[in-house]
Amino acid sequence: MKVLFLSAWFPYPPDNGSRIRAYNLIKALSAEHTVYLISLLQEDSSRESAGPLEDFCKVWSLHESRWFRPGTLRSVLGLFSRRPRSVVDTFDRRVRRSVEEAVKQTCPDVIVASTIGVAEYVPSDISVPCVLEEHNCEFAVMRRSAELSAGRLMQGRAWLGWKKAAMWEASVCRRFDTVVMVSDRDRDDLLAVASDLPSVQVVPNGVDTERYTPEGYDPEPGAVVYNGGLTYGANLDAVRFYADSIYPILRERMPGVKLMVTGRTPDVDLHGINDCAGIELVGYVDDIRTVLRHSSVCVVPLRQGGGSRLKILEAMASGVPVVSTTVGAEGIDCMPGKHLLIADEPGDFATAIQRVLTDHDLATRLSGEARALVVSNYNWTTIGKQFVGLVEETAAKRRAG
Secondary structure: OOOEEEEOOOOOOOHHHHHHHHHHHHHHHHOOEEEEEEEEEEEOOOOHHHHHHOOEEEEEEEEEEEOOOOOHHHHHHHHHHOOOOHHHHOOOHHHHHHHHHHHHHHHOOEEEEOOHHHHHHHOOOOOOOOEEOOOHHHHHHHHHHHHHHHHHHHHHHHHHHHHHHHHHHHHHHHOOEEEOOOOOOOOOOHHOOOOOOOOOOEEOOOOOOOOOOOOOOOOOOEEEEEEOOOOHHHHHHHHHHHHHHHHHHHHHHHHOEEEEOOOOOOOOOOOOOOOOOOOEEEEEOOOOHHHOOOOOEEEEEEOOOOOOOOOHHHHHHOOOOEEOOOOOOOOOOOOEEEEEEOOOOHHHHHHHHHHHHHHHHHHHHHHHHHHHHHHHHOOHHHHHHHHHHHHHHHHHHHOOO
């Protein structure tokens, strides 16, 4: 079977959540089928990086991403469109033409669009069966962010924004034979606005449990990690929440605790984070395992976002105990107190970190139970086969019809 895979995130190197998911799903598909890749490029990716992808798929075309610019004419006109402004402003007809040409030349048996960011590049009148593989329910992420907005005016604007996005996301999803979400919550959020969708399935995020292992785990006392780039708004909000509300409490109890935050920070407003004595911005690391190996706790104080957190799965696979908010642990079928600790209020979160840092038996038990969970339920080998089965089923149903 021939698969045309469209990716909003260039999948190499697989160094953030979206890239890791796209990379592993492409790899799983290529083990059984021929995969043609059309991908957008980010500022930190390049055509020269595509070499390793050629080992298991055929790179059809790569395109520079268009970034949302609120002041442009297209963006302003987007206010009067049924599509979100960001979609109107960033749509690139060259990508659409490349998709049309790829369909004509390769005659794919199925098209997979990885995230709604490339869904509109699939022609609406196409006869090829199509799968939309969502990493988040996007309007639900906007809704959660709106709930944290300050002031009635900002809340009102945010409310209108996520309502418009919900109608658009539902209309886009209706063009696909199968929609894949990463969590039950995302699936339920989508079905709440589009109950007529023919097939909405859940394929969770995963981790390479052979690459991420507790082998060599040597935690340093007081070393805490947040392995998420601050260029993503939900991660930035999480670290601000830690700096403003959690760390001051923790500092009084355990003054030596240091939070290491990984990831690039270009053009990020670091006010309140850069000058926090309890936070160290370590920047981009080629291999996050080098940081995890020396971390006593992985903290995930998220209040925004959607989907599920690969940062938690990576920490669990590596033997690092996890303390998370309820939002942070969404999408992972884990038991608080057994696989990780859950806390939502600043004082409770600080207490949970303190417990893991001071109770060796607790830390060891959490580490072992969490590792067993991800090996059993969240390894990419099993998840990849599940996804391939859904893609094959989608293609077969359309052919039968």
